[in-house]
Amino acid sequence: MPKLTVSIKLVLAAIIFSTVCSGCITKSASVAPSSTPITADRTYTVINETSGSSSGFIILGLIPLASLEPTKSARDAAIDQIKADAIIDCQIEYSVFDIFSIFTFIKTTVSGKGIKFHE
Amino acid sequence: MNELIVINRKGLLHIHITICACIACILILPGCITTPVGMAPSTIPLTSSDQYTVLSQEEVSGTSSGISFLNMFALKSLNTEDAKTEAIKSAAADALIDVTVDCSSFNFPLRLFPVITIDSVTVRGKPIKLNR
Numbered sequence: 001m002p003k004l005t006v007s008i009k010l011v012l013a014a015i016i017f018s019t020v021c022s023g024c025i026t027k028s029a030s031v032a033p034s035s036t037p038i039t040a041d042r043t044y045t046v047i048n049e050t051s052g053s054s055s056g057f058i059i060l061g062l063i064p065l066a067s068l069e070p071t072k073s074a075r076d077a078a079i080d081q082i083k084a085d086a087i088i089d090c091q092i093e094y095s096v097f098d099i100f101s102i103f104t105f106i107k108t109t110v111s112g113k114g115i116k117f118h119e
Numbered sequence: 120m121n122e123l124i125v126i127n128r129k130g131l132l133h134i135h136i137t138i139c140a141c142i143a144c145i146l147i148l149p150g151c152i153t154t155p156v157g158m159a160p161s162t163i164p165l166t167s168s169d170q171y172t173v174l175s176q177e178e179v180s181g182t183s184s185g186i187s188f189l190n191m192f193a194l195k196s197l198n199t200e201d202a203k204t205e206a207i208k209s210a211a212a213d214a215l216i217d218v219t220v221d222c223s224s225f226n227f228p229l230r231l232f233p234v235i236t237i238d239s240v241t242v243r244g245k246p247i248k249l250n251r
Contacts, residue, residue: 006131030157036217037160040167058152071155071219072178072243092155108155 029092035075035112036086044115047084051111052077058104070094070108077110084114156220156240161247162203163214170250174212179246181205184239202242215244 038044054073056066067073071092078087090112097105165171181204185197199220206215222240226233 029155032158034160037165068153071221094155
């Protein structure tokens with residue numbers, strides 16, 4: 001077996017290090033018919049498409065600077081964005097961007113159609 | 120010339136040590152992350168014949184935790200049902216509306232290869248009382 005030079009070893013180590021420790025991934029968390037109960041006697045108007053997100057980052061995988069209730073924060077942001085009462089056709093997505101596991105950026109996004117209930 | 124080779128070797132050694140230290144730090148440090156699980160309009164089906172009162176605009180929450188060894192053996196399993204029940208009982212309610220569910224994972228002592236993993240699921244929502 002040929003002997004690897006020190007520089008090749010370093011390059012290989014850097015590639016393995018980057019592969020193991022970095023990356024971006026987006027996952028679909030769930031879908032829901034609506035964010036609040038809608039019964040037959042509650043009528044509503046669809047205002048527009050909306051989305052809200054909750055972002056944050058974690059330092060060294062240990063110190064979280066992010067919301068501990070990301071789904072609630074993202075849902076409230078989506079509703080507040082267009083001053084709606086609730087959202088229907090909801091989807092939740094979750095993204096993680098890891099930089100050498102030193103900084104991990106996380107983002108939870110709730111999207112759907114904003115609705116306004118009729119009084 | 121010999122001095123230059125010695126200096127280069129020392130420099131490479133330092134790079135090796137730095138890389139090894141970085142990898143060791145990342146492996147040694149534990150990690151914690153909170154991920155979304157889902158949302159739901161309510162914990163029970165609500166039809167137009169169901170009248171209810173929202174007990175509080177402040178959301179209540181309940182948590183259930185689980186512990187696993189080497190990510191294979193569950194020493195204690197988390198249970199979403201328990202978390203939901205805890206949230207409902209905390210407000211003496213019948214159900215929750217505007218429900219969100221999040222899950223937190225804490226890996227210890229190695230982040231990438233955890234020996235002990237503590238998972239906790241949290242259910243949040245507004246408590247309601249059915250009018251019967």
